[in-house]
Amino acid sequence: MDVIVCVKKVPDTAEADVSVGAGGREINKERLTFAINEWDNYAVEEAIRLKEEDEGTVTVVTVGGKDKEDILRRSLAMGADKAIRLDMEDPEDSFVLANVLYTLIKDQKFDLVLFGAQSGDFNSGVTGVMVARMLGISHAAMVNGIEVLDGRTKTSRELEGGLNEIYEIKLPALFTIQTGINEPRYVSISGIRKARKKELKVMTPADVGVTEVKPMLSLEKMYLPPPGKIAEIIGGSPEEAAAKLASLLKEKGAF
Amino acid sequence: MEVEEGNFDEAYDVYACMQCGKCTGSCAVSLRSDLNIRELMRIAILNENGELEKHEEIWDCTSCGICTVRCPRDLKPAEVIVGMRSSLVEGGTIPITVRDALESVGTNNNPWGRPKSKRAEWLEDLDVKVKNISEGEDAEYLLYIGCTASYDPRIQSVSRAAINVLTKLGVDFGILGEEEPCCGSEPRMMGETGLFEMLVEDNLNLFDEFSISKIITLSPHAYNTFVNDYPECAKRLKEDDAEIPDIELEVKHYTQILEELIDDGRLDGEMMNEFSETVIYHDPCYLGKRNNIFEPPRKILNIIPGARCIEFDRREDRSLCCEGGGGRMWAEGTGTGERNSIIRVNDANRDEATVIAVACPFCLSTLEDARATAGYEETMRVMDIFEILDEVLK
Numbered sequence: 001m002d003v004i005v006c007v008k009k010v011p012d013t014a015e016a017d018v019s020v021g022a023g024g025r026e027i028n029k030e031r032l033t034f035a036i037n038e039w040d041n042y043a044v045e046e047a048i049r050l051k052e053e054d055e056g057t058v059t060v061v062t063v064g065g066k067d068k069e070d071i072l073r074r075s076l077a078m079g080a081d082k083a084i085r086l087d088m089e090d091p092e093d094s095f096v097l098a099n100v101l102y103t104l105i106k107d108q109k110f111d112l113v114l115f116g117a118q119s120g121d122f123n124s125g126v127t128g129v130m131v132a133r134m135l136g137i138s139h140a141a142m143v144n145g146i147e148v149l150d151g152r153t154k155t156s157r158e159l160e161g162g163l164n165e166i167y168e169i170k171l172p173a174l175f176t177i178q179t180g181i182n183e184p185r186y187v188s189i190s191g192i193r194k195a196r197k198k199e200l201k202v203m204t205p206a207d208v209g210v211t212e213v214k215p216m217l218s219l220e221k222m223y224l225p226p227p228g229k230i231a232e233i234i235g236g237s238p239e240e241a242a243a244k245l246a247s248l249l250k251e252k253g254a255f
Numbered sequence: 256m257e258v259e260e261g262n263f264d265e266a267y268d269v270y271a272c273m274q275c276g277k278c279t280g281s282c283a284v285s286l287r288s289d290l291n292i293r294e295l296m297r298i299a300i301l302n303e304n305g306e307l308e309k310h311e312e313i314w315d316c317t318s319c320g321i322c323t324v325r326c327p328r329d330l331k332p333a334e335v336i337v338g339m340r341s342s343l344v345e346g347g348t349i350p351i352t353v354r355d356a357l358e359s360v361g362t363n364n365n366p367w368g369r370p371k372s373k374r375a376e377w378l379e380d381l382d383v384k385v386k387n388i389s390e391g392e393d394a395e396y397l398l399y400i401g402c403t404a405s406y407d408p409r410i411q412s413v414s415r416a417a418i419n420v421l422t423k424l425g426v427d428f429g430i431l432g433e434e435e436p437c438c439g440s441e442p443r444m445m446g447e448t449g450l451f452e453m454l455v456e457d458n459l460n461l462f463d464e465f466s467i468s469k470i471i472t473l474s475p476h477a478y479n480t481f482v483n484d485y486p487e488c489a490k491r492l493k494e495d496d497a498e499i500p501d502i503e504l505e506v507k508h509y510t511q512i513l514e515e516l517i518d519d520g521r522l523d524g525e526m527m528n529e530f531s532e533t534v535i536y537h538d539p540c541y542l543g544k545r546n547n548i549f550e551p552p553r554k555i556l557n558i559i560p561g562a563r564c565i566e567f568d569r570r571e572d573r574s575l576c577c578e579g580g581g582g583r584m585w586a587e588g589t590g591t592g593e594r595n596s597i598i599r600v601n602d603a604n605r606d607e608a609t610v611i612a613v614a615c616p617f618c619l620s621t622l623e624d625a626r627a628t629a630g631y632e633e634t635m636r637v638m639d640i641f642e643i644l645d646e647v648l649k
Contacts, residue, residue: 012362012363012370015369015370015373016370016372016373017372031370031371031372032370032372033362033363033370033371034362035358078347183351185346185347185348185354186344186347186348186349186353186354186357186358187347188344188345188347188447188449188450189361189447189449189450189452189453190345190448190449191345191347191449192449193449
């Protein structure tokens, strides 16, 4: 099985102080650290597991400048065979990105395309699904289990409320991968060094024949949610605070 | 050292092992875990690398080093475990918590999964002005805080105490603030050789950039790696044409600096208030067993007026490991039964100690947990020596 995995480099914002830049349309990135999108890491691991179970190749793809290559090197060290970086500025929205990826992928040999279910920066969760529609192949989103059958897969999707649904899907297909589908292996630094010998191909939009499309969304303004006015911090000694809290709860009718 | 497939015998000279079992008999965790270093040495002799994944207990080793200290053939069983972990790291199948810690060193320069931009947050409550060497201020010493004392809320108190005490004693020092890197000791012990090499290269260049040659460490683990691992690793990297500056680091654990101040007459009991406590000192493995530094911490505690200093039965090179080293802060281990840290606080309680004095962030962390678990919150404190001094210095 030949698998293509699309990956993206995103900032780690879990605990960092995120602030909006001067233009009001971007976050300040100087003090943030960047790494492979968490969902994409599970997708790469899944592709490599599928290859290890059966034969085939794994190709990882990303769009962006040279600074994005480290996530490709890391994926090669994990076990991918080949990497492609499409050298261009970050696309303006998911639709433009999907169009770029579609143009690149349509000429590659593949049985399966994997995406992370969403990316940790904008969390839109739409790029993979749009690419599937453009390619005209079956797709499933939020996939948390893949079993390969003959020319088909048995694919499990995560639904709300702790439910799963299972489909048999004919290949070629595109799945967007949910975290937890596997446990990604550790990629050592010496592993990354050794993987330098593997092929990392840099292509330009002209090489793959990207046609210009207009973004469907334009970002007007970014801002942090204003602090709410309802919260009240109760100060004083523990005894005073407890008495104040009790009287407040009583007043508001809690008991 | 990176061990190629099937190369344990040569890398660690394990043929000299006569399987006497002194290592297993000495091991601080073998009583409560399947970790059997004699068995692992046998696997190394036979080069059965393929067997390693079955031995989950390889991650139970605290790297206290007692097996190496007591080996009658002068072998390094503790290093064989590092090599075995290295082999597992290369294969990618390691405990998830270890994986996450190592990935965090790669992205955040600390194993705690915390952002680099918050490394200096512990400074916020401090009244004293501290020089920041990374902002161009000159100082005789770099005070290397380390990852745990930078991020762990309980241990941050030691960093603040260190600043207060060293400032009061007139030591000319600065810190690196947010720019301070991981020293690499824990990644190395977790078997991530490549990451350790990368840190050594980056850190030596960083020290060179800021003309740092004298370092005081809070942690014995940082002390040990700077003193014992960096020179050898730098030499190896140079042979591989890495760009390593020619700098000689003079590294001291903070208890050694304080001992010098006592010897120079710059620190004595008259500068302190009474400390009416029964103090028992817990030797950290990386200061004691691994570096034979037993005297300086005791000398400091002994000059504190009012302190009644007592000793554990198991002390100095027989000190019971707290189980905080060797990556164990990120690996729960397979062991069952009573933790060593619980045994330790129970021993201290039996000896009627009111303060357990420590000189290592991992010991502080594990013994603090044990103190609470064992129910000694009202009767006993676990304090770093810097915290004691911060409390008593006038």
